[in-house]
Amino acid sequence: MTRQVKIQTVDGAEIVIVGNGIAGLTAAVEARKLAPDKRIVMITDQNHPTINTPALKQFAIGKLTREQLLAYPAGTERTQRIHVINARVEEIQAQKKYVCLTGGRGFGYESLLIATGSVATGLPQNLPGRDFDGVLTLHRLNDYLDMRRRLSEIEDAVVVGGGSHAIETVVSLLYWGIRVHWLIRSDTFIPRMLDRPASDMVLERIRRAGAKVYTQTEVIGVVGRVGSVNGVVTNQHQFLPCQLVLVCTGTTPVTALAAHCDLPMKSKHGILVDDQLRTSVRDIYSAGDVAALKDPQTGGYAPRAQWYAAVLQGRIAAAAMTGSVASEEGFGVPWHATRLGELSMLTVGNPLQLHDTATTLTDNSKGSYRRLSIVDDRLVGYLSLSPLQPDGLAIKRLIDEGHSISHIKKALLKGNFDARKYFSHQRTYAAHYMVHTGTLPAPGALESPIKTQPLVHTLRETGPLGVPEEAVMRSSIKSGVNTHSLYDTSTHDDLIQQKTLLFFELNEPLFFEEGFAPDLARQQQTGMPCVIESTLVALPSNTSRRTSGSLWSYSDKLPAVKAKPGNSQFIIFPRSEKEEREHSQARVHPSSSLWSYTDKHVAVKKGH
Amino acid sequence: MLKSGFKAGATNVVMLHKTVPQVAQELHACIGCNECLLACPAVTDSITIDVLNRETLSGPISVPVARFARSCYQCGACVAPCPVGLHRDAMMMWLKVRMLRSGWGE
Numbered sequence: 001m002t003r004q005v006k007i008q009t010v011d012g013a014e015i016v017i018v019g020n021g022i023a024g025l026t027a028a029v030e031a032r033k034l035a036p037d038k039r040i041v042m043i044t045d046q047n048h049p050t051i052n053t054p055a056l057k058q059f060a061i062g063k064l065t066r067e068q069l070l071a072y073p074a075g076t077e078r079t080q081r082i083h084v085i086n087a088r089v090e091e092i093q094a095q096k097k098y099v100c101l102t103g104g105r106g107f108g109y110e111s112l113l114i115a116t117g118s119v120a121t122g123l124p125q126n127l128p129g130r131d132f133d134g135v136l137t138l139h140r141l142n143d144y145l146d147m148r149r150r151l152s153e154i155e156d157a158v159v160v161g162g163g164s165h166a167i168e169t170v171v172s173l174l175y176w177g178i179r180v181h182w183l184i185r186s187d188t189f190i191p192r193m194l195d196r197p198a199s200d201m202v203l204e205r206i207r208r209a210g211a212k213v214y215t216q217t218e219v220i221g222v223v224g225r226v227g228s229v230n231g232v233v234t235n236q237h238q239f240l241p242c243q244l245v246l247v248c249t250g251t252t253p254v255t256a257l258a259a260h261c262d263l264p265m266k267s268k269h270g271i272l273v274d275d276q277l278r279t280s281v282r283d284i285y286s287a288g289d290v291a292a293l294k295d296p297q298t299g300g301y302a303p304r305a306q307w308y309a310a311v312l313q314g315r316i317a318a319a320a321m322t323g324s325v326a327s328e329e330g331f332g333v334p335w336h337a338t339r340l341g342e343l344s345m346l347t348v349g350n351p352l353q354l355h356d357t358a359t360t361l362t363d364n365s366k367g368s369y370r371r372l373s374i375v376d377d378r379l380v381g382y383l384s385l386s387p388l389q390p391d392g393l394a395i396k397r398l399i400d401e402g403h404s405i406s407h408i409k410k411a412l413l414k415g416n417f418d419a420r421k422y423f424s425h426q427r428t429y430a431a432h433y434m435v436h437t438g439t440l441p442a443p444g445a446l447e448s449p450i451k452t453q454p455l456v457h458t459l460r461e462t463g464p465l466g467v468p469e470e471a472v473m474r475s476s477i478k479s480g481v482n483t484h485s486l487y488d489t490s491t492h493d494d495l496i497q498q499k500t501l502l503f504f505e506l507n508e509p510l511f512f513e514e515g516f517a518p519d520l521a522r523q524q525q526t527g528m529p530c531v532i533e534s535t536l537v538a539l540p541s542n543t544s545r546r547t548s549g550s551l552w553s554y555s556d557k558l559p560a561v562k563a564k565p566g567n568s569q570f571i572i573f574p575r576s577e578k579e580e581r582e583h584s585q586a587r588v589h590p591s592s593s594l595w596s597y598t599d600k601h602v603a604v605k606k607g608h
Numbered sequence: 609m610l611k612s613g614f615k616a617g618a619t620n621v622v623m624l625h626k627t628v629p630q631v632a633q634e635l636h637a638c639i640g641c642n643e644c645l646l647a648c649p650a651v652t653d654s655i656t657i658d659v660l661n662r663e664t665l666s667g668p669i670s671v672p673v674a675r676f677a678r679s680c681y682q683c684g685a686c687v688a689p690c691p692v693g694l695h696r697d698a699m700m701m702w703l704k705v706r707m708l709r710s711g712w713g714e
Contacts, residue, residue: 052639052640052641052657052658054639054640054641055639055640055641055642057641058641058642058643063642063646064641064642067656068640068642068656068657069640070656070658071640071658072658072662073656073658073659073662307637307639308636308637308639308692311636311637312636315636337691337692337693338691338692339691344691344693346693388688389690389691389692389693390693391693391695392692392693393630393633393634393637393693393694420626
């Protein structure tokens with residue numbers, strides 16, 4: 001699958017990438033786009049092409065085939081002229097700019113990207129019975145292939161771990177109708193990301209779905225019979241019989257190359273990088289799970305082991321390695337969205353920290369939970385648990401760009417914030433401003449507006465690596481974005497307009513560049529008020545939005561969650577006859593989940 | 609206006625306005641779980657998400673993807689199942705705009 005190049009034929013390349021995870025391949029593809037003539041080599045010891053690792057959970061339970069796991073179309077490396085070398089990099093000679101492969105062969109580079117990813121932490125090394133057959137640490141494709149083969153003969157399984165990976169595994173097993181015992185070391189679920197009400201809500205749902213949850217419980221030994229798992233013993237003196245133990249206890253960045261570099265490379269729970277992804281050694285970059293980035297809010301360095309973060313980092317690393325100007329607007333605050341059972345979880349920024357400086361608003365109506373952290377009218381953290389996933393990237397943008405949220409606070413809290421409407425209105429204001437004042441944005445304001453200004457207001461409640469200047473930064477929070485002298489005296493409205501002007505420029509070209517959107521320049525000449533409206537397209541009704549036969553709806557194998565068709569017990573808003581008729585005409589979806597949503601349900605919620 | 613669209617029996621109004629950078633950002637954030645395609649009532653060919661994403665973003669558009677884009681009627685069934693809250697409907701709209709521009713119009 002991956003193209004093998006004989007090592008003897010290549011003795012060096014301009015861009016060398018270690019690791020073919022999504023960060024590595026994205027960087028390679030992007031670098032090819034930016035530098036069509038450079039020689040790009042990817043060195044990896046992985047035996048398969050780049051895959052969509054977040055989709056492994058769907059793969060494990062048979063919803064996807066192996067071909068559907070590919071992150072890029074098959075043969076992308078060949079068409080993009082990316083040479084793939086199947087080897088392991090042992091050390092870096094940064095002074096002479098080459099890496100050593102297994103067997104002592106050297107390979108030269110001009111720019112080197114370390115994208116070695118992470119390994120699963122797994123069970124403690126000295127845990128009795130950890131090597132029995134049936135104890136699986138889930139991380140790589142092989143682990144999931146192994147798990148998938150076993151599922152048909154499993155009745156009871158134990159899942160170890162307290163993070164989102166663990167709950168995703170629990171949900172997958174429930175989907176297969178397997179009895180699940182879930183052991184969590186702390187007394188809440190992901191204490192780092194969720195507060196207690198949110199954690200209770202998630203655990204309550206997962207219990208109702210049929211899993212047995214044991215908090216403050218750890219495995220102290222695995223019991224086997226003739227070489228394979230028979231059960232686990234916990235620190236609560238329980239014996240839980242099972243045929244499968246799945247370990248989802250988090251990951252550790254692979255920083256071995258930082259240690260095996262002849263120049264000192266700073267690493268601490270990941271290789272420390274700046275916002276160009278440069279490590280502390282010249283011409284060496286790092287991206288993906290292994291790179292520890294600075295959180296603009298806390299000032300601390302931590303890896304962001306998420307898919308989107310890896311893609312973004314790959315792109316920025318490619319721009320840095322080829323000497324191009326990165327088109328991205330920076331990393332901004334952390335963003336994590338996933339499905340936890342029938343609930344969608346979204347965390348943006350730091351909704352849990354910042355207790356003293358931030359105002360916290362919570363809402364737990366209608367089976368969902370939201371928590372907003374606000375400092376001086378700006379959103380700094382957002383946590384949401386609800387059946388429908390909100391537009392998380394738009395909320396990230398609200399935080400990254402420091403929007404005033406006074407007039408959308410309620411919508412954010414109630415979970416009915418309409419991002420498309422909000423941002424298109426912002427553009428409308430911008431256009432109005434341009435037309436009515438007759439002024440175009442000052443050139444200085446448009447030149448990389450974000451790079452010259454603090455992306456996110458740094459807060460006093462910082463992590464351990466916080467620096468003293470932050471207190472000063474904090475005092476200027478209100479004018480954080482508005483640092484140009486041109487606008488110093490502007491009123492609040494002007495401030496909004498000024499910012500929206502920037503957005504407007506950033507968002508060019510608009511979605512409908514031809515045919516749909518009004519021609520801005522022409523309208524300006526004729527002096528007509530220029531309103532760029534959202535394009536509304538009327539469609540036939542009865543195009544209901546309901547959840548599909550989603551993996552994340554629980555299986556109807558489980559009697560606990562089986563909802564009979566037409567059983568109105570679980571339907572909050574009873575349908576009229578007409579609606580019922582419409583509904584019955586709609587396509588029948590495989591899911592009979594209790595949590596299935598109908599269009600009407602959403603409609604009532606929205607109209608509320 | 610938007611609210612009226614959600615009233616039972618009324619015409620369903622869908623907002624299709626996302627800028628190119630937003631669509632590109634969402635494509636990059638796609639984790640490839642295929643939930644949108646599983647929920648799609650219009651997809652007929654076996655289209656994989658990697659190909660769909662690449663061709664939505666840039667480059668030539670292949671025949672199966674073009675056929676899929678034509679049969680997509682923007683019902684929005686793909687939006688609710690997305691575990692990370694992305695908008696496949698907006699991506700499909702952008703794909704259609706690209707198709708029109710690259711001569712797939714008829």
